[in-house]
Amino acid sequence: MKLVMMSAALSLGAGMAMAQDADLVKQGAYVARLGDCMACHTAPGGAPYAGGLPIKSDLGTIYATNITPDKEAGIGSYSEEDFAKAVRKGVTPDGTHLYPAMPYPSYAKMTDADIKALYAYIMQDVEPVAEKAPETHLGFPFNQRWGMALWNLAFSESVGFTPDPKLSDAENRGKYIVEGAGHCGSCHTPRGIGMQEKAYDNGSDDYLAGGDLNGWSVPSLRADADSGIGVAGWTDQEIVDYLAMGRNDKAAVGGEMTSVIEHSTSHMTDDDLASVAAYLKTMAPSGDLVSLKPAADAQATIATLTAAKDLTNGERVYIDNCGACHFVTGKGGKDIFPELDGASIVNAPSATGLVHTILAGAKTPSVEKAPSVNLMPGFAGRLSDQDVADLATFLRGAWTNNAGKVSTSDVASVRATLAQD
Template sequence: MNFKRVLLAHVVLLAGAFAASAQADDSLIKQGEYISRLGDCGACHTLPGKPAFSGGLAIESNLGTIYSTNITPDKQHGIGNYSEQQFSDAVRKGVLPDGTHLYPAMPYPDYAKITDADIHALYVYFMQGVKPSAEQPPETDLSFPFSQRWGMRFWNWAFASDEPFRPIGGATAEVNRGAYLVESLGHCGSCHTPRGIAMNEKALDSSDSRFLSGGSLNGWEVPSLRGLPNWTEQETVDYLATGRNDKAAVGGEMTSVIEHSTSWMSEADLKAISAWIKFTGGHPPAPAPATQAVSATEAKLTAAKNLTTGERLYLDNCGACHFVTGKGAPRIFPQLDQATIVNAGDPTGLIHTILAGAQQPSTAKAPSTLAMPGFSSRLNDEEVAQLATFIRQGWSNKADAVNVEQVKEVRESLKK
């Protein structure tokens, strides 16, 4: 009788241990899934209509087209045979188990700062929480000499770093959480940090003033994130969570980032990123708008007399949403006066938006999708140039004029 009781007690203890282990694994899988959102893995490795993380995205670079890989736990086509150390080396060093070097379209120079704990959770999620897929993405086949992947070891030696994340001395825990997110998993520097002649990020952490000081991506001018003097911390949170705030609406490559990554972040992490941005400063307070110039533009558009071609095109095509004030409607239509995309040195982003339109993503906190139509079939190149020039020089904007050749170049790129 005593033996049966002892045996039953062991069975109960083992059952409890297995249940606790399963619960721990479930918790770790959920944590890893959240970290995959922070790292924006889905944006590059998941195509619409294809299994999650099965790869195949064509990434255009100065070297040629690079295709994202299958990172499901499929043992033949994915990463199912990777050990955790091999997984870590691929993510943080850009080196596959067979020694093949990845191209830095995979942002391993930033991912190098991911902590061991986050790598572990990420590994558990991909091995246990993602369904295997036998999808075989196209092979990346760059022209010589870029096809010689062994050369990446020298690039890594010169431009990558295996330094772990270093907290900012004197900063709050919230600011340092934000710094960790933007420097590592968020890989914000891959777009918002200027690049050198070898396509390397010129800075990899907050200690360098060049980090997140702005750059260029596929012809679009990418703004600096240091300070964001025109936005409050809450406006930054709103933008990252929904793709819109009282001043702006998302466009270009950032649309995918918000859809797949930042809109899934916790409120605490969004606030941490916003706190880090304000902590960095980097810019003096934005100058007050030129009141006289703003009033003059508003008055002329309101009177609708003796209009230039650009002004007439604005009233006919843009005024209903952005109004004669150029202020738009908070959280619905973005403002044009003092907007970053309008005043960028390179007008490609503005021209692209006029021609192709834009659509905000549907997110949990802002499920409605608001779309701006494209005007490529309605306006010719000369008209687009005139319209863009007015927008860049109306109200308090003071950007350079746009010419027909710039419009033609963007229009041609849309046909590819």
């Protein structure tokens, strides 16, 4: 009798441990979504987390490694401590210093609890893959990995997360996600002389003030304003919708943000997305701000396009190719055709994103909350460099937009990158 009870107690204990593990693994899977580990550690068409994605950086091409639990090709032999050190400090068990293409300066802010869960998820739930990712070979001096130790000393803070006492609990949760696992600053914060992000938290006006990704301007996320370009003119709900669905009643996602939404933010809980929006709304816009033109100027553009007399080439190209979806108002159609008036992509310091969208088109990702794909056709085959330059120059000065001219050589260089894709 005693024996039976003991074994019952034992199996009950084991059952509880398994249930706890299952919860931990589930939490870890969610942390992996917050951190978007999949995006870099999976090659197109490749096995999840098996690495091999080539990442273009200013240092050269860097390959993401295999982080499946395979003992030889992956990280299966890493202890939890080894794993924490690689993810938060960028140092592997053999002392190798990782390149900051792996966003460890942001991951440094992840809590022990989240790292523990992430480790449990990768070790217990990710399929091991026995194939090594291609090795990274950079030119001198960047092939000298010890140099990264100096880089860390000079440029990366690698400090843990501290809540800001001025913020509410929800805003601090948003701060934790944005600055930590979400590593939003790795694209949205301007870079300094050492290619480091100029700031890693809201203590500086440079934080999330807008960056540059291979020539494509990345908009500012500092949203504490009632009007202005991009998020400065969005409500909390518009920010939440964009992150959940890749579209809202003003804008649609393009470029590298599409993958962030598909693999990371569209999987965040409603509460977490609301926290992210609340946090972005605590930071006032900074830097060289574009001031949009007055509403009367928008009326003037609408009048010209409606009258359709003596149009410039840019205006004519717009009416013939774009007006059917984006309308003479530049306001598009709610939730389907995004606004071109006041949009970040139209007013960006660099017109690369705008020109790329005109040439290659764009499509919204299909996500749980918005499965339909909204498609914009590409015009590379139909419009000459001159037409696209005239069109983009028109758009950047149309309605309330207020940005610089675009030349045919700007268009030609974007067209050349399309040919490589």
